[in-house]
Amino acid sequence: MTSQSVPKISPLSNFRVVLCQTSHPGNIGSAARAMKTMGITQLYLVNPAQFPDAHATALSTGAADLLENAIVCTSLDEALTGCAYAIGLSARKRQLSHELVNTRVAASKAVEIANNQPVALVFGTEMSGLSNAELDRCQLLAMIPANPEYSSLNLAAAVQVMCYELRMAALENADLTPDITDKINELATLESVEGFYTHLEETLLHIGYLNPAAPKKLMERIRRIFARIRLEKEEVNLLRGILTLTVTPRKHDKY
Amino acid sequence: MTSQSVPKISPLSNFRVVLCQTSHPGNIGSAARAMKTMGITQLYLVNPAQFPDAHATALSTGAADLLENAIVCTSLDEALTGCAYAIGLSARKRQLSHELVNTRVAASKAVEIANNQPVALVFGTEMSGLSNAELDRCQLLAMIPANPEYSSLNLAAAVQVMCYELRMAALENADLTPDITDKINELATLESVEGFYTHLEETLLHIGYLNPAAPKKLMERIRRIFARIRLEKEEVNLLRGILTLTVTPRKHDKY
Numbered sequence: 219m220t221s222q223s224v225p226k227i228s229p230l231s232n233f234r235v236v237l238c239q240t241s242h243p244g245n246i247g248s249a250a251r252a253m254k255t256m257g258i259t260q261l262y263l264v265n266p267a268q269f270p271d272a273h274a275t276a277l278s279t280g281a282a283d284l285l286e287n288a289i290v291c292t293s294l295d296e297a298l299t300g301c302a303y304a305i306g307l308s309a310r311k312r313q314l315s316h317e318l319v320n321t322r323v324a325a326s327k328a329v330e331i332a333n334n335q336p337v338a339l340v341f342g343t344e345m346s347g348l349s350n351a352e353l354d355r356c357q358l359l360a361m362i363p364a365n366p367e368y369s370s371l372n373l374a375a376a377v378q379v380m381c382y383e384l385r386m387a388a389l390e391n392a393d394l395t396p397d398i399t400d401k402i403n404e405l406a407t408l409e410s411v412e413g414f415y416t417h418l419e420e421t422l423l424h425i426g427y428l429n430p431a432a433p434k435k436l437m438e439r440i441r442r443i444f445a446r447i448r449l450e451k452e453e454v455n456l457l458r459g460i461l462t463l464t465v466t467p468r469k470h471d472k473y
Numbered sequence: 474m475t476s477q478s479v480p481k482i483s484p485l486s487n488f489r490v491v492l493c494q495t496s497h498p499g500n501i502g503s504a505a506r507a508m509k510t511m512g513i514t515q516l517y518l519v520n521p522a523q524f525p526d527a528h529a530t531a532l533s534t535g536a537a538d539l540l541e542n543a544i545v546c547t548s549l550d551e552a553l554t555g556c557a558y559a560i561g562l563s564a565r566k567r568q569l570s571h572e573l574v575n576t577r578v579a580a581s582k583a584v585e586i587a588n589n590q591p592v593a594l595v596f597g598t599e600m601s602g603l604s605n606a607e608l609d610r611c612q613l614l615a616m617i618p619a620n621p622e623y624s625s626l627n628l629a630a631a632v633q634v635m636c637y638e639l640r641m642a643a644l645e646n647a648d649l650t651p652d653i654t655d656k657i658n659e660l661a662t663l664e665s666v667e668g669f670y671t672h673l674e675e676t677l678l679h680i681g682y683l684n685p686a687a688p689k690k691l692m693e694r695i696r697r698i699f700a701r702i703r704l705e706k707e708e709v710n711l712l713r714g715i716l717t718l719t720v721t722p723r724k725h726d727k728y
Contacts (some may be wrong), residue, residue, distance in 0.1 A: 257620040426723030468681030
């Protein structure tokens with residue numbers, strides 16, 4: 219994918235990721251990398267155990283710029299300054315009955331708001347997630363619908379999933395699905411596909427595969443195979459080349 | 474979410490994650506953890522640089538059982554044995570235009586097939602992804618629509634995103650309980666499709682279609698055609714029947 223082919227996705231620039239009381243600096247680096255791969259760049263750190271840190275930088279690989287620009291805060295309120303909406307991420311249901319949605323639904327809501335105003339994604343500690351006091355600062359609780367028998371996503375993995383959903387929602391929102399299929403090869407016309415079927419039938423009669431008295435049934439099964447794909451123009455030529463040589467083999471020494 | 478509230482998600486048990494030539498054992502451990510959080514448990518390792526390994530086990534945390542049950546293979550073909558479909562993950566566009574879709578579309582297709590037969594998700598090395606030879610073994614190429622300016626997801630992060638999408642698709646699928654798809658014909662296993670390719674290559678050499686000095690290029694184009702069709706078991710038999718008669722035609726009067 220070239221950068222030219224992708225439209226500017228403005229809501230993504232309105233997101234900030236807030237990591238609360240992160241214990242392991244390596245997780246901050248991995249989270250920064252995860253964010254940047256999805257086009258989200260604003261990182262806020264509330265009372266990190268250790269930051270800046272060489273291990274964080276090492277794990278961020280090409281996203282060291284996010285660490286350099288990270289804003290270290292002493293309270294969640296400080297990190298949320300200027301935001302219109304805050305979404306708390308949780309691996310489990312909570313007693314406090316916040317509005318709870320899955321990450322996909324949350325991303326869709328978040329992008330809608332981020333079209334106009336800043337939105338925060340708030341992640342708790344590696345061990346215990348968000349405290350109830352922290353959750354109280356959030357308007358929505360989002361949950362990754364993980365395996366109930368083992369729902370322990372690594373912090374950076376949770377950041378990756380949420381940021382991925384934000385990017386997918388932003389792309390959908392922009393109604394500009396990423397242009398991953400660049401040039402599309404020319405499809406064969408239906409009449410040239412029919413020409414191929416005729417050629418194939420003649421060839422199969424020639425080699426004795428079809429019963430000349432009743433060739434239809436097998437031809438229907440063969441049509442069913444090729445009908446499932448849209449053959450390209452060049453592919454029809456390729457297949458007909460094979461058929462021609464099936465009837466009149468070429469000597470190898472012609473090469 | 475309690476286990477009672479979650480329906481039995483059978484397609485997830487039909488997925489295997491195949492990691493090719495992984496350099497860092499820690500990534501194997503992190504990938505195992507990512508898989509298990511999404512309810513996917515079958516891990517195949519093709520020529521890992523180092524395995525088993527203490528660092529892998531440490532990073533797998535509660536998913537050490539996946540490492541214990543991981544199957545180490547010496548070739549991708551071996552890892553794909555028994556699968557009906559293989560999806561290659563790629564961070565970038567490739568020259569050979571496989572059918573290329575984003576991870577969400579890929580997950581939806583994958584779950585549809587995994588309702589009945591095993592499906593593989595194939596990941597390349599940390600540095601360079603899948604080789605073209607490895608991609609040739611896949612029917613579909615899936616891409617995470619990452620930031621074009623920095624698309625370098627960590628291997629385990631890519632596994633996390635893909636497995637998350639599979640789980641989301643499976644949950645969605647399970648919601649639509651009415652079984653409106655009547656009988657689905659059994660797909661051919663990947664090894665039987667490979668058997669067909671070998672048979673086809675021999676036949677094309679026999680009739681002089683392929684240059685014996687360089688058969689690969691045309692075979693890649695032909696693989697691209699059949700990769701788009703998900704061949705059924707009976708269809709592989711039918712096509713191989715044609716190949717047999719191409720080499721040794723049957724007299725018409727045998728009917």
